[in-house]
Amino acid sequence: MTVVDAATDLFLGSRCPGCERPGRSLCHVCRTEVMAGHVRFVGRDPSPPHMPLTVAGGDYVGVLPRLISGFKDESLTGLTGLLADRLLRALACLLAALGRPGERFHLVPIPSTAAAVRKRGMDHTHVLARAVAQRTRRDGGLVLPVRRVLRTRGGVADQVGLDAVARWANKFDHVEVRRSGPARSVPILLDDVTTTGASLAAAARALEGADTPVLGAVVVAATVRRHLPASSPAAGAGPR
Numbered sequence: 001m002t003v004v005d006a007a008t009d010l011f012l013g014s015r016c017p018g019c020e021r022p023g024r025s026l027c028h029v030c031r032t033e034v035m036a037g038h039v040r041f042v043g044r045d046p047s048p049p050h051m052p053l054t055v056a057g058g059d060y061v062g063v064l065p066r067l068i069s070g071f072k073d074e075s076l077t078g079l080t081g082l083l084a085d086r087l088l089r090a091l092a093c094l095l096a097a098l099g100r101p102g103e104r105f106h107l108v109p110i111p112s113t114a115a116a117v118r119k120r121g122m123d124h125t126h127v128l129a130r131a132v133a134q135r136t137r138r139d140g141g142l143v144l145p146v147r148r149v150l151r152t153r154g155g156v157a158d159q160v161g162l163d164a165v166a167r168w169a170n171k172f173d174h175v176e177v178r179r180s181g182p183a184r185s186v187p188i189l190l191d192d193v194t195t196t197g198a199s200l201a202a203a204a205r206a207l208e209g210a211d212t213p214v215l216g217a218v219v220v221a222a223t224v225r226r227h228l229p230a231s232s233p234a235a236g237a238g239p240r
């Protein structure tokens with residue numbers, strides 16, 4: 001802790017959102033831990049029908065859950081860049097695995113309910129998608145502007161405590177296409193966290209129903225279950 005950090009804590013009470021060490025922002029220990037996270041393909045067993053090929057920017061362990069929660073529920077938008085970086089790494093891995101250079105795509109954030117967005121004061125996956133698109137474009141990627149293509153209708157029960165099959169049923173009828181994406185480009189789903197894959201599968205199913213099948217999906221983090229390493233030649237075929 002620097003003298004400035006100690007003084008900041010004394011007068012402002014500010015803390016690192018990852019470990020609560022006194023400081024003005026994310027501490028270097030937490031930042032390093034997140035930056036060192038492994039990008040990996042996400043496999044789910046059981047895998048929900050319509051689950052797209054998905055790459056996570058890290059595991060949902062250690063400091064990352066606290067940072068995602070802080071970003072989402074406490075509007076710590078200073079973490080946008082760090083979380084977007086994990087998504088960018090996942091996106092690079094996904095595009096490399098797909099082997100379709102020159103394909104134009106657009107990011108489709110997994111929507112929250114209107115009530116959740118109101119409560120948070122932020123549509124957090126849309127914020128992340130815009131940050132990722134902006135940086136991808138800056139680096140010469142063929143990404144088109146982010147649109148709110150999907151919406152979640154009310155009435156989705158809390159997912160906590162439900163088993164995988166119950167989560168699929170809970171989600172599938174409540175995600176729908178509200179508008180089309182940019183023309184002549186393919187959708188890639190984007191979310192903060194995936195657990196069972198139910199939200200991604202429901203979104204992919206809705207887009208398939210609108211004749212716009214997704215290329216794949218990227219998430220900041222995935223809960224740790226069985227998975228294939230990103231270097232595995234079989235990985236691309238596994239978790240669809």
Ligand SMILES: [Zn+2]
Binds near residue numbers: 030
């Ligand atoms: Zn920290």
